[in-house]
Amino acid sequence: MASKAHPSAKAPSKTMLNLGNLPPRQKQAENKPAAYPRTPTRVNPNQPPWPAYRGYHEYSFAHATMGVRLPTILAKAINDVYQTLNQEYDEGRVLDLLDCVERMQQLMDDLHGNAKLRPIVDDGAGDVALWNKEIAKFFRGKDFMNAPWLFAEAYKYRRLRECFSLSKYWVEYDVFFRQKCDTFSRSAQAVFELAARFSEPQQIQSSTEKNKLIFLELTQICLWGNSTDLSLLIDMTEEDIKNLQSTGGEHLAATEKNILGNDLHKLADYVLTLKGGRVDFVLDNAGFELYCDLVYADWLIQAGICSQIVFHGKRIPWFVSDVTRKDWDWILNTACLHGHLFEDAPEEDMHQLRAMGRRWKQYEKEGKWKYEQHPFWCTGFSFWDLNNEAPDLFQYLSESDLVIFKGDLNHRKLTYDCHFPIQSTFPNAIGPMASDPGAPPVCSLRTIKSDVVVGIPEEVGARLDEEEPGWKISGKYAVVLLSAGNKGKDSAIAAQV
Template identity: 45%
Template sequence: MATVTPNNPPFSAYRGADKGSFAWDSTVRRWPIILDNAIADLEKEVQQTTDDKARQEGKTILDAIADLKNEIAADRPLRLINDKEDDTDDWNRHLASYFAGATWFGGTWLFNECYMYRRLHENFSNSTCWKQYDPFNVQKLATFKGSHGSVFDLAHKMPTLIQPMTVEQLEIVYDELIQVCLWGNATDLSLLTNMTEEDIKRLQAIEKDKLAEQKKRILVDDIEKLWEKIKSLQGSRVDFILDNSGFEVYVDLILADWLLQSGKASKVVLNCKAIPWFVSDVMPKDVPILFDCCLDRTFFPDHENRSEDDFIALETMVKRWKSYVDDGKLIVREHKFWCSGLPYWYLKSEAPELFNDLRQSDLVIFKGDLNFRKLLFDCDWPVTTPFKTAIGKEMGTEFTNIVSLRTNKADTIAGLPEGLKEELEKTVTPLEWRCSGKYAVVEYNGCP
């Protein structure tokens, strides 16, 4: 058997060179759209600035992003990163060791997609005036505004969710919150080109009948197994490896709030991306921005139709979240490894201090599609491969506390029951159940 490397996974890697595949569609269609949107937002900022140096640097960055688009379309070789960030040497070591001579279509889809965002960041990093600029911030805020209905609904529910409860009542609340946390991942800006507005609203819905209907689309359902673990927690540490900002991190915070209020956790750690990443991923700065948005009574588009009770419910909850941050119960942090191009099979070797720190956590919740892809090396596993096997020996044996909450937005999958794939494909296409975001998995590798 060939040696496993980032460019040679345990099974066939997904690559943009596979014409007609989802990886190919991403490379030829989705990535240019993402870069075009970043260009459009930056152009507006450049036009509005009165600083001559900022305007000139902004124009240079706009030209560089256009060049990046052309470079991808021409399938040119991946070059080294050219800036002075903390992760530059790591990226260039990986490029030289594993992807020497690889092109935009020839390298693995996982590495190349991460590399695209890192190359985009390089342009801002090398500037003076735009170092802290997030080219996706406008899109993040606009999408969160569109989630206003569910935002206020959940804020009203929160006092009921955190009152003293029996174990049976806690389980009922847990089951609902886990599903809301799962389907909140629908608002993924890097993949919204595949979903309609109605799809997103349906997946964000929190009514019990809709959740019951959506539960039928959870293809691997370890929700009850995970409850046995959470039920046993008391004053524990829980980590979230976050995915999207906006509505998704809002519901992550609601789950974190419930864990703290119920006494299941005494500390919750939110692990964020260090740079703008996959359009909507959470950076540390996005958490206080979300707090400020929720406390701004004019932020949401329907604010004039909202009652005083609506605002009080939301403000009470968010002020409690801010107090958690102040008291050290809610920790928001970043690490450069989350923005590498490598699968999480390399977490221990590339970031041993992070690996050992996460092992101290009683439960590590990986959110979203990209985290799932990275956990599973983003390759074409036989679909019935156990989750514990697919996440690799070190993650599978040294951790017994990993759960992935993921709506399916890419081909990568493992852990399916025997025969489920064949049964699904009697009525839906592989693209539908693997990549549309309308199906999901909750996969847990541990024991209670």
């Protein structure tokens, strides 16, 4: 091995070139446009308006997600399948489920090996062409770590779906269903607290101010219910759950100071002008958060604010705890009405919960509550592409008086999950969802659990970066942000935003 003192180990001397015959260096024009944000014609899923978060960005939550969280979540999913396998006896079903496990193990190897993103195998689902068009057009040659985090994470969950959709007996299997049910069963204290307050039909206040106070508290309950996100709180204890789900007035008063971008009062002033309107919820987590959404929607119906609520969930198991039709039916039919989930609960508590469940089922029968599951919600596209890729869904949402997007993933998709300056306005950050003709009023209720943050004063972000470096992923802070939309007419919400 050559010594570092040997002449061959020395750096070569610099070679000087005479560039006198080349064109002179051009001075950068002072008014040259900045590289970001990208102009609309240059924006695409691999090139959002500002730089995308990617798994190889070690400073970002994307890095921890792709390197640690997703393999951990997949390992838990494999354990869930083995638990089911041990309860089976039919050889055909057992062997079919083992094939599912083998595909899951291959996905695990691809995650650990940072494999290239291959096309989705044609499993007969209607979304295959959409997925593979996006992969071929924007992500050819990309791997889990250098594709934008938003797409790579969604792709992982679609690949997980493929593990079962190619099977004979297990096409509808949800590897997360057991976790979702178990987490809700440990939420008894908060569940019964809300049932005790809302089991009986509400005497709607004649005072607008009183109704506003109720609305503000219910919106906060709906907001902070997002704290129980199974994909982010993998090892949460029962005591952690109780603390996060506290619904007491003092707790809510204390937490409002943690709403950093706060259009809560503007939202209330707008919603209370509605009479017999329609509000849409783009749902996030099943279990306790969905339960909070239902309590909220119940009050909106009883107050005469809404004559219809439309709930939008996922067609397939998604991001661990996202609501599917199975979760919707389970919470109405089993958890709140006919089941025995809370074995030690006093009969009076169960009576109140079931009374509320019966009213909710009646809403469903009368069409006051509707559950929808458009396939677009389970794609890798951001909501900037909603009007282009799912114009039928955009048109349907445009008929709503307000679309409430719940949770962190929906917020990431609204804002293209990129490095928007923190002080960017919410309407600017959601692009076409605010500006396209027909865009409905949009509200994001989001506890902050990932890097993209908008609608917050720059100095607030700078202070938190200094004092609490992990504030963007802690779930301690939240935003309630509002866009007036673009329905082409004067609206009450425009005066609020």
